[in-house]
Amino acid sequence: MIRYTLTRLALLLLGLLVASVLIFLTLRVLPGDVAQLVAGTNSTPEQVAAIRERLGLGEPLVTQYLAWIGGVLRGDLGTSLLTGSSVVDELVEKAQVTVPLGIFALTIALVFSLPLGVVSAMRRARASGTALNVGSQALAAVPVVWAGMMLVVVFAVWLGWLPAQGFPRSGWADPAAAIRSLVLPALTIGIVEGAMLLRFVRSATLQAVGQDYVRTAAAKGLTRNAALVRHGLPNVGLSVITVLGLQVAGIIVGAVVIEQLFTLPGIGRMLVADVSARDLPKVQGELLVLTGFVLIVGFVVDLAHRALDPRQREAA
Amino acid sequence: MLRRTALAASALLAASALLLAACTTGGGSSASTSTGAPDADASAVIRLVLEPSNLDIRETAGAALDQILVDNVYQGLVSRTPEQEIVPALASDYEVSDDGLTYTFTLREGVTFHDGQELTPQDVVWSLTTRKNTPEWSDSGRLANVETITADGQTITLTLSAPDSTLLWNLSGRAGLILKEGDTVDYKTKTNGTGPFILDQWKQGDSITFTRNDAYWGDKPKVAEVVFDYIPDNQAALNAALAGEVDVVTGFDATLKDQIEANGDFQLVLGKSTDKGTLAFNQTSGPLADKRVRQAIRQAIDHEAIIEALASGETLYGPIPSLDPGYEDLSKVAPYDPEAAKALLKEAGYEDLTLTLTIPSFYSTTIPQILVSDLNEVGITLEVNSVDFPTWLNDVYTNKDYELSFVLHTEARDFENWANPDYYFTYDNPQVQELYKESVAATDPDKAADLLKQAAKIVSQDAAADWLYNGASVVAVGTNISGMPTTNTNARINLAELTKSDG
Secondary structure, X not given: OHHHHHHHHHHHHHHHHHHHHHHHHHHHHOOOOHHHHHHOOOOOHHHHHHHHHXXXXXXXXXXXXXXXXXXXXXXXXXXXXXXXXXXHHHHHHHHHHHHHHHHHHHHHHHHHHHHHHHHHHHOOOOHHHHHHHHHHHHHHHOOHHHHHHHHHHHHHHHOOOOOOOOOOOOHHHOHHHHHXXXXXXXXXXXXXXXXXXXXXXXXXXXHHHOOHHHHHHHHOOOOHHHHHHHHHXXXXXXHHHHHXXXXXXXXXXXXXXXXXXXXXXXXXXXXXXXXXXOOHHHHHHHHHHHHXXXXXXXXXXXXXXXXXXXXXXXXX | OHHHHHHHHHHHHOOOXXXXXXXXXXXXXXXXXXOOOEOOXXXXXXXXXXXXXXXXXXXXXXXXXXXXXXXXXXXXXXXEOOOOOEEEOOEEEEEEOOOOOEEEEEEOOOOEOOOOOEOOHHHHHHHHHHHHHOOOOXXXXXXXXXXXXXXXXXXXXXXXXXXXOOHHHHHOOHHHEOOOOOOOOOOOOOOOOOOOEEEEEEEOOOEEEEEEOOOOOOOOOOOOEEEEEEOOOHHHHHHHHHOOOOOEEOOOOHHHHHHHHOOOOEEEEEEEEEEEEEEEEOOOOOHHHOHXXXXXXXXXXXXXXXXXXXXXXXXXXXXXXXXXXXXXXXXXXXXXXHHHHHHHHHHHOOOOEEEEEEEEOOOOOHHHHHHHHHHHHOOEEEEEEEEOHHHHHHHHHHOOOOOEEEEEEOOOOOHXXXXXXXXXXXXXXXXXXHHHHHHHHOOOHHHHHHHHHHHHHHHHHOOOEEEEEEEEEEEEEEOOEEEEEOOOOOOOOOOOOOEXXXX
8 A cells, every 4th residue: 555655646746747847838839928918009019028028038948947846846836927926825815716616516516416326326217217317417418608607597687596796805704695606606517517426426326236246235135225225335435436536627627617607706717817818927837736636636536545445455 | 488588598699899908098978877866885886898917007008907097096187088188187287389399287286196195296207207218118109209397396397309299198198197206016916096096905807996085186986986897708797787786887798788778777878989890901912912902801891780780889981980080981982892892803813812810719709700701792711710819919910920800999099000010900101101290290189180081091092901890888887877987988987977876
């Protein structure tokens, strides 16, 4: 287990390094620069050159990369070219919207997908099971933007129960208002991601039903459902943990879209704005943190999976 | 059920009409739909489209900054009325000598900056001199003709090396803003002006809040607070309006008029603007170097159909919009006539032509769709290359690597670009350059406007570009709001008269 952990950790660090190089290089391929954006369309080339000089955009790529990664190792993600503020500070501020949104969405997804996935598998021969199956298939195929729009039209515009967009200006100083503004966005991501998770739970459960150990348990006198719950579901749980790692990435992507739609001042919206403003140091920092987060979640999931599944331990 | 379908359909459309980050313009005539009593403690929420990337009015270009900061937070010696006329601001009075070489301003007394410091004549001298001598600051070139700036008591004198008919206008914009000498405020995130509103809070990616300046030298604002809520998407803005989260929606899509007016809380107002939907032709080489091809494209485009599709705006057939001096109806220069267009293309030997249109991706697809179909009618295949704005700046604006380009130019009085062969329009006509120079040097405003008019006509006759429409300023105003400017709101929103009633 220790050897596995160390190997896995080395892979994680290598992944982060490769990601940092890729992030740095792909952003440099983008045409357009921030100096021209600052100067605007009525500027002279001299004006642009003066601004570029002041922002230090003329350095060679290797120098820029080493300076950046050196800072990252010291815990400094750099400063925004446009606002001059620290990238870490901005990330922390915006995370106050995105992290609760993600947790909220994941909770919603889990709360309905786990039980309904199992029920849908156990009742696969009945009408209710079929309905769940078809319903989840339809929901999983719904574009997040459209789902969000529908929720807004119903709950914000018609019923007036929840805000249509935005986040309280006072932030979490008013927790009730903050939570209210996150309900619709979280529901949107939660329903779509949850529907996908439901389908996964269903197929994992169905697979478990067909396993020898479930059949053996049933043969020993347990009812089929009891055998499934006692012996099958722990295995379903294991595979769900693995998929959850992927779901986290899905939720981050969902947040980028949903923050735009609901004008939530979170990391996703900041990222989109910074890319279109060519604020490269900021985009680099944001992407590195998001990539790092997904990689770390994958790392933790792998370790947890191995620790919980005796079969994998024996194999090693 | 009908309403449900309509809303769902428009939810899918969600076309956002962002505007090009540009420069200065005028205030606005105001809409008054309110009936209740004004509430002095009110907080009014205004939806805006484009958030500034930072608040540094000295060197960050872009209409998003002028829109909120000029007049409200920062002021110059003079300002502009909604009718685009020059009026005194920090100067109580001004005078221009007959030879157009000396401008004398009387600075108001008792003006203080938001940090409590008093505005001194030296601040004015310093601001204008520094602007003129610092190339990184926006519009510094607009003070090029100013030779000396001096103060004697409360009298500020500007002497010019040559007459400049654009100077007062420029002083009412960015170039004339008065800052505190040697201020150490962090301009990117804070402000320190003399205006009726004080910057209270900027939540990046979300909103900017102004509060009333109780120490303001003039009439105090009639609301306690104004919140600019940045909602880029028109559908989200509509939802916010219908859910009662905003009081005013600017930069709106006029085709959604019925939806926003449906519950009676909003009224859509179409104000004039200097926005020019400009189809630029790169005329340095290739088929577009041939004037007949450019003229054919102009005549192939059904400009009325564009206005109809946008549900707002007016047709425009030359470089100067009706709000600016030198405007003239030039519709006869390029009337819609696909047959004439075909004949011109045949004459030029381009009967089967493929051209590329480079357009920033934040514009709705309405314009490219109309262009593709209109040009197809006359045998031109139009390929649309939608790019993000920095890419457009790089390829089209800086490198002039394009054939056709569409951008909404929002600046008022920007004819100078047609007199600048290095601008991305690639239009080079010495006669126009000479007329423009004469217009700037004219001491009589009427003569200056007349010279511009002559120059604009030549630009249009040369088919230097096509002007697809003169945009409208589309503002949905809550029935509890009055005094909201509705003219040219893409450029500037003066909040001096804004009131919000409780009823």
